[in-house]
Amino acid sequence: MNEPMGLPPELRQRNAAEAALSGICKLLAYAGGALFLSLMAMSLVSIVGRKLGFGSVNGDIELMQAGTAVAAAAFLPYCALMGENLKVDFFTEHLPAARKRWMDGSADLILAIAVAVLAWRTALSAISIHEVGEVTTLVSLPVWIPVAALVPSLALTSLCAFYRAAIAFFRRKAMPAASGLERAAVPEVAK
Numbered sequence: 001m002n003e004p005m006g007l008p009p010e011l012r013q014r015n016a017a018e019a020a021l022s023g024i025c026k027l028l029a030y031a032g033g034a035l036f037l038s039l040m041a042m043s044l045v046s047i048v049g050r051k052l053g054f055g056s057v058n059g060d061i062e063l064m065q066a067g068t069a070v071a072a073a074a075f076l077p078y079c080a081l082m083g084e085n086l087k088v089d090f091f092t093e094h095l096p097a098a099r100k101r102w103m104d105g106s107a108d109l110i111l112a113i114a115v116a117v118l119a120w121r122t123a124l125s126a127i128s129i130h131e132v133g134e135v136t137t138l139v140s141l142p143v144w145i146p147v148a149a150l151v152p153s154l155a156l157t158s159l160c161a162f163y164r165a166a167i168a169f170f171r172r173k174a175m176p177a178a179s180g181l182e183r184a185a186v187p188e189v190a191k
Contacts, residue, residue, distance in 0.1 A: 021160055025078035028153060032074025039067045059139030066136070066146035073153035080111065081160035105168025112161035119154035122147060
């Protein structure tokens with residue numbers, strides 16, 4: 001709970017698998033940020049155009065809803081890989097490091113399974129929507145496109161959470177915490 005958020009992830013050692021996952025997650029997060037910026041620009045053009053009497057961007061609300069969901073999902077994999085998920089560690093603050101690592105690994109495993117199921121069901125939903133041919137009202141954007149665009153982010157989030165769970169359960173060194181500081185897992189003596 002009192003861990004500093006100081007060291008950037010680039011300053012710590014990582015293996016090739018984590019470096020590859022981190023690179024892919026960063027690219028996806030940058031794409032999500034670019035999508036957010038373009039949505040903000042579209043919204044700004046629409047609002048200013050409406051105020052100046054030029055009219056708004058047709059279907060701006062529909063595009064904003066679809067784009068925001070896709071952009072927000074793009075940040076999830078990097079968040080999962082860095083262990084930046086929301087945690088309430090009030091009750092576990094004073095536990096031994098090995099027990100905390102086991103609990104964090106269990107939480108990551110549960111997250112990985114839940115998000116994998118979510119990715120699977122979202123993919124099935126995109127297929128179903130594509131078969132039906134549902135489109136948005138104003139711009140006739142096929143609804144399956146933004147739904148399908150969620151699947152890669154969800155699948156990568158699940159993979160990152162599985163990776164963190166595997167590190168927590170099978171490595172002698174704990175995965176770095178949110179602060180980026182590595183801690184060796186010291187075996188606890190049974191009391």
